Amino acid sequence: xxxxxxxxxxxxxxxxxxxxxxxxxxxxxxxxxxxxxxxxxxxxxxxxxxxxxxxxxxxxxxxxxxxxxxxxxxxxxxxxxxxxxxxxxxxxxxxxxxxxxxxxxxxxxxxxxxxxxxxxxxxxxxxxxxxxxxxxxxxxxxxxxxxxxxxxxxxxxxxxxxxxxxxxxxxxxxxxxxxxxxxxxxxxxxxxxxxxxxxxxxxxxxxxxxxxxxxxxxxxxxxxxxxxxxxxxxxxxxxxxxxxxxxxxxxxxxxxxxxxxxxxxxxxxxxxxxxxxxxxxxxxxxxxxxxxxxxxxxxxxxxxxxxxxxxxxxxxxxxxxxxxxxxxxxxxxxxxxxxxxxxxxxxxxxxxxxxxxxxxxxxxxxxxxxxxxxxxxxxxxxxxxxxxxxxxxxxxxxxxxxx
Amino acid sequence: xxxxxxxxxxxxxxxxxxxxxxxxxxxxxxxxxxxxxxxxxxxxxxxxxxxxxxxxxxxxxxxxxxxxxxxxxxxxxxxxxxxxxxxxxxxxxxxxxxxxxxxxxxxxxxxxxxxxxxxxxxxxxxxxxxxxxxxxxxxxxxxxxxxxxxxxxxxxxxxxxxxxxxxxxxxxxxxxxxxxxxxxxxxxxxxxxxxxxxxxxxxxxxxxxxxxxxxxxxxxxxxxxxxxxxxxxxxxxxxxxxxxxxxxxxxxxxxxxxxxxxxxxxxxxxxxxxxxxxxxxxxxxxxxxxx
Numbered sequence: 231x232x233x234x235x236x237x238x239x240x241x242x243x244x245x246x247x248x249x250x251x252x253x254x255x256x257x258x259x260x261x262x263x264x265x266x267x268x269x270x271x272x273x274x275x276x277x278x279x280x281x282x283x284x285x286x287x288x289x290x291x292x293x294x295x296x297x298x299x300x301x302x303x304x305x306x307x308x309x310x311x312x313x314x315x316x317x318x319x320x321x322x323x324x325x326x327x328x329x330x331x332x333x334x335x336x337x338x339x340x341x342x343x344x345x346x347x348x349x350x351x352x353x354x355x356x357x358x359x360x361x362x363x364x365x366x367x368x369x370x371x372x373x374x375x376x377x378x379x380x381x382x383x384x385x386x387x388x389x390x391x392x393x394x395x396x397x398x399x400x401x402x403x404x405x406x407x408x409x410x411x412x413x414x415x416x417x418x419x420x421x422x423x424x425x426x427x428x429x430x431x432x433x434x435x436x437x438x439x440x441x442x443x444x445x446x447x448x449x450x451x452x453x454x455x456x457x458x459x460x461x462x463x464x465x466x467x468x469x470x471x472x473x474x475x476x477x478x479x480x481x482x483x484x485x486x487x488x489x490x491x492x493x494x495x496x497x498x499x500x501x502x503x504x505x506x507x508x509x510x511x512x513x514x515x516x517x518x519x520x521x522x523x524x525x526x527x528x529x530x531x532x533x534x535x536x537x538x539x540x541x542x543x544x545x546x547x548x549x550x551x552x553x554x555x556x557x558x559x560x561x562x563x564x565x566x567x568x569x570x571x572x573x574x575x576x577x578x579x580x581x582x583x584x585x586x587x588x589x590x591x592x593x594x595x596x597x598x599x600x601x602x603x604x605x606x607x608x609x610x611x612x613x614x615x616x617x618x619x620x621x622x623x624x625x626x627x628x629x630x631x632x633x
Numbered sequence: 634x635x636x637x638x639x640x641x642x643x644x645x646x647x648x649x650x651x652x653x654x655x656x657x658x659x660x661x662x663x664x665x666x667x668x669x670x671x672x673x674x675x676x677x678x679x680x681x682x683x684x685x686x687x688x689x690x691x692x693x694x695x696x697x698x699x700x701x702x703x704x705x706x707x708x709x710x711x712x713x714x715x716x717x718x719x720x721x722x723x724x725x726x727x728x729x730x731x732x733x734x735x736x737x738x739x740x741x742x743x744x745x746x747x748x749x750x751x752x753x754x755x756x757x758x759x760x761x762x763x764x765x766x767x768x769x770x771x772x773x774x775x776x777x778x779x780x781x782x783x784x785x786x787x788x789x790x791x792x793x794x795x796x797x798x799x800x801x802x803x804x805x806x807x808x809x810x811x812x813x814x815x816x817x818x819x820x821x822x823x824x825x826x827x828x829x830x831x832x833x834x835x836x837x838x839x840x841x842x843x844x845x846x847x848x849x850x851x852x853x854x855x856x857x858x859x860x861x862x863x864x865x866x867x868x869x870x871x872x873x874x875x876x877x878x879x880x881x882x883x884x885x886x887x888x889x890x891x892x893x894x895x896x897x898x899x900x901x902x903x904x905x906x907x908x909x910x911x912x913x914x915x916x917x918x919x920x921x922x923x924x
Contacts, residue, residue: 241654248658255665262672266679273683304815305724305742306793328742330724331815333766338744353722353744355761355817362768454768622922627697627759627774627819629918630722632744 275348278321283341286316286323287354290337294620296466297491297521300358302329319344333358335621338632353630356621361464361525361542362454363560363615365583367410368428368606369567371596372445372588375411378420379599380577381569383408385428385438388605390558390581391507392613399609405429406606407440414441420599428606447589451564461544461562465527466618469496471547474532482537484516491519499524499539502558502581510538510556510576523559523617531565541614548594549586551578551602558582558607559614566594569602577601582610667899674894675907681857682911685838685865685890688856690915692824695719697919698883702776702804705821705919706880711866713827714886715843720756721745723818726788726795729809735783736760736809737795738818751798751820753781754844758800759819762811775808777801778845779820789814827853828865835859838890857892861908864891872920887914 290312303309305328312326325339337354368385369375377383387402408426411417414436428438451458473496474482484501485492492498501519503509523541531547540558543549548565555578561567567586569578583606586596598604623629639647696705696716705717722745723738730736743749756779764771783797798818803809823843828836829852837860839853868887871877891910898907 244655244658248662252661252665255662255669259665259669259672262669262676266672266676269680269683273687276687304790305739306790330817331813333763334761334815334817336724336817351744357769357772359769454770622769624761625769625772625923626700626921627761627919628922629695630744630819631691631695631719631746632722633746 272348275343276350278343279341279348279350280352281341282318282321282323282343283339283350283352285321286325286339286341287337287352288623289316289323290314290325290327290339291354291356291621291623295493296523296618296620297493299327299329299335299621300617300619301521302327304329304331313340322346336630351632353632355624355628355630357624358616358619359464359622360615360619361461361560362456363542363562363583363611364453365406365560365585365606365611367407367440367583368580368604369408369584369586369596369598370410370445370450371567371586372412372447372450373416374418374588375409375416375596375598376418376420377424377426377598379570379601380423381598381600381602381604382425383427383438383598383604384425385409385606387609388581388607389609390579390605390607391502391504392558392581392609394506395504398613400612403608407431408438408604408606410440410442410445412441412443412445414439424598447587450585450587451562451589458564462527462546464620465525465544466620467496467499467524467526469526469528469532471528471530471532474528474534482534482539483513484519484522484538486516486518488517491516491522493522493524498522499526499537499543499557500541502538502540502556510554513538521617523614525618540610541618552600553578555579556581558610560611561585563587564589566596568594568597570597570600577603580604581607582614583607670896671898671900671907674896674898675909678892678894678907678909682890682892682909684857685892686888686911686913689826689886689888690913692716692718692826693886693915694918696917697921698881698917699921700774700881702774704881704883706883707823709867709869709878709880709883711868713825714867715823715825717757717821718824719745719819719821721748721751721820723748723798723820725760725812725814725816725818726790726793727786727814728789729812730797731809733783733799734777734801734803734809735797735799736812736818737786737788737797739788740785740794740796745820747820751779751782752822753779754846755822755842756820757822757845758798759821760809760812761816761818762808763813763816764811773808774819775803775805775812777803777809825849825853826856828860829853831858836862836864838865857890859893859895859906861891861893861910864893864908864910865889870914883917884920885914885916888912 309329313324315324323341328336385406385408408428485495485498500522501516525542527544533550535553543561545563549563554576558581560582561584563586698704708715726739727737760775777800780799780801788795837858841853866889869883870885871882872884893906893908897904
């Protein structure tokens with residue numbers, strides 16, 4: 231009977247050893263490849279997070295709500311608003327606003343990649359940019375102005391109804407001319423009931439009317455470093471002429487309640503009245519809109535019959551005001567100002583200053599008749615400009631990597 | 634006694650079979666090792682390239698080339714750049730001590746890469762000057778050298794602590810008086826990125842920090858490499874997208890990195906060092922916006 235031959239060898243061991251070594255090498259290569267892929271993907275995540283963070287900072291500026299941010303105190307107390315977070319498919323961000331001083335803000339934005347695999351934090355230093363208006367009279371214009379009716383123009387600093395709250399306004403400034411005009415000889419008067427008050431440093435026999443031949447249309451619509459284009463870009467509300475009559479049945483008035491203000495309503499131009507003063511036409515007082523100062527830009531001629539508001543009113547064409555009108559803040563009109571009609575017990579009131587540039591020599595002339603009253607008000611100008619101001623990134627070195 | 638054994642034929646067949654199997658295994662092992670080496674070498678090279686396109690844009694993004702007191706880009710060429718690298722942000726919390734040439738900054742509000750302390754030997758400061766609050770056209774940044782800490786003090790709000798920063802070489806002279814509470818302060822160092830060749834003939838990208846008292850301390854420290862020949866290229870563009878050689882016109886910097894593997898790897902052309910390249914561009918965020 232044949233014996234079983236001993237067939238033990240090393241083939242199996244060698245094969246197993248080789249497979250282990252090869253497996254290790256292949257696994258190592260896969261591991262390196264996998265790590266490489268992960269590192270590459272992390273770079274993408276980091277870039278997504280940075281992009282989201284930057285978007286957060288700049289969207290905060292673009293969507294700036296003056297009522298929310300302009301009212302906070304300087305650092306360190308009650309100086310931060312937010313964070314406001316936004317989630318998108320491309321990433322998410324949380325941005326907060328910190329006030330550094332009267333004008334400066336630090337916007338801190340933390341951005342995340344989708345699923346929050348990466349995080350980046352950037353800051354933007356922004357400065358409030360109130361419109362740098364230089365109002366030099368109750369009414370400034372180039373030429374041809376008709377004065378009539380019972381209209382009153384005063385360069386004496388007035389606070390209007392706001393005088394009942396001493397905290398609202400600073401001390402009055404020196405009197406200004408009632409009218410500042412390029413060519414006083416173009417003024418046409420009708421009747422004797424009109425009135426122009428104020429100071430005229432020229433003492434040239436024109437009463438409170440200052441004549442300045444250097445006035446130009448561009449000069450009247452350029453303020454500091456802001457020309458008309460910049461001015462328009464600062465608008466927080468843009469209205470076509472046809473929209474005005476349709477607003478709330480033709481009435482522009484604050485919309486909200488004691489604590490809230492519905493700024494989405496285009497007929498809401500803020501609440502100029504105080505709780506202690508009478509509201510025109512016994513309309514309801516809206517405390518929530520007292521700090522709302524929109525910058526309203528009308529893209530053509532503006533016809534307003536019933537309005538109560540505050541802020542800055544910018545009109546691309548002519549401004550026609552008939553009937554009840556009460557507005558606190560500067561009014562800048564590219565064309566002419568025409569006031570007519572209006573009941574004696576509810577005249578058109580302008581507190582601030584009106585610039586009717588009449589940049590084009592043709593078209594309608596300024597005509598102030600009816601019961602319009604134009605008062606220069608440094609307080610209305612200051613409050614309107616600061617209350618509605620929006621920030622812009624510092625001109626230089628605004629971007630900060632906050633890590 | 635069992636005298637059975639292997640015949641010569643059996644041995645020869647066995648040896649041939651073992652040789653074939655062994656050769657095959659050896660070939661697989663060698664190929665596996667080559668793949669592994671290639672993978673690791675390329676991964677390291679790609680890491681280097683990615684490092685470059687991560688670090689350099691992060692460094693240059695915060696630069697302002699348009700500062701009227703001098704561009705943050707001090708020198709630039711296709712293979713080197715010397716610039717002011719922003720390192721931290723602080724906030725003034727009291728009126729400046731004009732006579733003592735010092736400003737008090739908040740301890741509770743700091744940010745940046747290196748906010749916890751300043752280095753007298755290397756750091757300088759930029760301080761925002763509001764000027765006339767009625768206009769933004771006169772806003773500027775004061776330049777000064779950091780000369781050390783002047784101790785602590787209570788901020789003007791009476792609530793938080795601050796640290797005095799002593800200044801020197803204030804430019805423009807007298808500008809400190811226009812600094813207001815709340816003004817941001819940026820600390821920066823002067824950095825240089827440049828290529829150099831090591832003892833083996835490989836190109837590297839190195840960085841070094843300028844010492845105010847003693848110039849450039851030694852050789853650059855390696856940041857990434859090895860680089861291929863002409864493997865680090867910077868291109869400078871102005872705001873119109875044209876290339877420029879003027880440091881105060883730079884609005885965007887193009888960065889091209891061509892890295893190579895540390896060791897040769899076998900590829901289609903035999904044994905050689907593999908190369909790969911990455912290109913990116915960074916827009917300088919802090920140039921004057923002109924608006």
